[in-house]
Amino acid sequence: MSYLNYQKKELFFDSVSISEIAKKYPTPFYLYSESALLSQYKAFQKTVNQFELGEDHLICFALKANPNPFLLESLFKLGAGADTVSGGELQRALQCGCDPQKIVFSGVGKTRQEIEFALGCHELGIYSFNVESIEELDLINTVAKEMNKMARVAIRLNPKVNAKTHKFISTGYKTHKFGILKEDILELFTKINSYDSIKLVGLSIHIGSQLTDFKATKKAVLEVCKLALHAPEPLEFIDFGGGLGVDYKGRDPEYKLNEYMHSLAEGIYEAELPYHPRVLFEPGRFLSASAGVFVTKVIRTKQSDKVFFAIVDGGMNDFVRTSLYEAYHKIIPVVESGEKKVATEIVGPICETSDSFASGRKIQKLKADELIVVCDTGAYGHSMSSTYNLRRRPIELTLTTHSDIVVHEH
Ligand code: LLP
Numbered sequence: 001m002s003y004l005n006y007q008k009k010e011l012f013f014d015s016v017s018i019s020e021i022a023k024k025y026p027t028p029f030y031l032y033s034e035s036a037l038l039s040q041y042k043a044f045q046k047t048v049n050q051f052e053l054g055e056d057h058l059i060c061f062a063l064k065a066n067p068n069p070f071l072l073e074s075l076f077k078l079g080a081g082a083d084t085v086s087g088g089e090l091q092r093a094l095q096c097g098c099d100p101q102k103i104v105f106s107g108v109g110k111t112r113q114e115i116e117f118a119l120g121c122h123e124l125g126i127y128s129f130n131v132e133s134i135e136e137l138d139l140i141n142t143v144a145k146e147m148n149k150m151a152r153v154a155i156r157l158n159p160k161v162n163a164k165t166h167k168f169i170s171t172g173y174k175t176h177k178f179g180i181l182k183e184d185i186l187e188l189f190t191k192i193n194s195y196d197s198i199k200l201v202g203l204s205i206h207i208g209s210q211l212t213d214f215k216a217t218k219k220a221v222l223e224v225c226k227l228a229l230h231a232p233e234p235l236e237f238i239d240f241g242g243g244l245g246v247d248y249k250g251r252d253p254e255y256k257l258n259e260y261m262h263s264l265a266e267g268i269y270e271a272e273l274p275y276h277p278r279v280l281f282e283p284g285r286f287l288s289a290s291a292g293v294f295v296t297k298v299i300r301t302k303q304s305d306k307v308f309f310a311i312v313d314g315g316m317n318d319f320v321r322t323s324l325y326e327a328y329h330k331i332i333p334v335v336e337s338g339e340k341k342v343a344t345e346i347v348g349p350i351c352e353t354s355d356s357f358a359s360g361r362k363i364q365k366l367k368a369d370e371l372i373v374v375c376d377t378g379a380y381g382h383s384m385s386s387t388y389n390l391r392r393r394p395i396e397l398t399l400t401t402h403s404d405i406v407v408h409e410h
Pocket of ligand 1: 282
């Protein structure tokens with residue numbers, strides 16, 4: 001089900017009129033739906049169960065996609081865990097009620113302070129450090145020893161696969177900075193006992209984001225499961241990372257969910273592990289992208305030779321995906337005016353040519369003060385915003401399941 005619908009030419013999100021909201025709050029703003037997010041989480045969980053990937057599975061939401069506190073609290077109440085990549089994210093997950101024993105910590109650049117914080121946040125520390133280099137493992141061991149703790153660790157495999165996605169967000173190839181190569185992990189297995197403050201509990205992978213072709217996923221899953229066979233002791237879990245893409249051009253919120261889970265299940269099955277480690281996931285985009293929209297207002301239009309511009313009050317500082325990755329996002333008017341569609345450059349006020357939401361986009365001829373919506377911006381939207389050009393970051397509004405609006409300003 002799509003949460004965006006027109007009723008009598010007026011756009012509603014989660015049954016609330018966007019025009020009405022824009023009367024009360026300044027544009028540009030992000031608008032989220034708690035119900036939409038929770039329904040994505042439930043769909044993901046249901047599919048994990050359908051594919052019998054284990055009742056003890058854990059879905060760790062990747063905070064980098066959307067660390068909005070209200071949404072996080074809501075997900076954690078449903079039992080979600082958290083995939084974090086900085087001390088800040090770790091702190092946010094804890095503040096929003098995530099059980100430390102459901103938190104994994106990924107990333108190639110964990111600092112001593114972050115490691116100390118993660119180890120100290122619970123009697124047992126966090127559930128897992130997903131370790132990306134031997135050098136990092138050495139430091140975790142040293143810090144844990146100093147703190148008289150045992151660090152729970154999963155080794156992230158670099159499976160040397162080429163995920164078909166934008167090159168900036170592909171992370172599983174051998175030249176990428178992420179993970180450790182199989183040969184080095186095999187060697188590490190032979191001397192893991194010399195790390196006296198490390199408990200090896202798992203393996204992990206994450207090969208990229210916005211994946212819609214799962215050949216590389218299946219290959220990586222098979223690789224990591226086969227590697228598990230060589231672990232000195234049976235592993236508690238395997239973390240299959242995030243990456244499931246969304247349907248930015250269409251309207252299916254559960255796009256490719258089955259296909260993705262099928263590839264995972266096949267990979268696990270084909271590895272013929274003699275036991276069933278717990279399965280972890282780290283989805284970000286799939287859970288939150290369709291649960292958010294970015295609402296912006298046309299400041300003015302401008303005709304330059306044959307090119308028609310709509311200059312809006314949102315800019316690349318507010319939403320950068322279209323500028324940074326030339327990503328496609330649907331853009332639709334908040335009120336259908338009946339004007340003829342024309343090819344439009346939808347651009348922001350920032351002094352860069354890349355400050356563009358769409359080029360040559362066919363949309364009803366826009367006028368000053370009209371509102372438009374950039375769809376599917378609940379992931380990597382506000383979380384990537386900045387104050388470039390000394391602009392304020394946009395506010396975030398969340399429509400709750402109780403029909404209230406929760407406001408966050410930063
Ligand atoms: N786990 C790890 C270790 C990750 O690095 C990521 C994303 C995820 C999970 C979540 O991936 P997802 O399920 O959301 O695909 N800013 C980019 C996306 C960067 C993704 C970075 N890592 C974008 O806007 O497309």
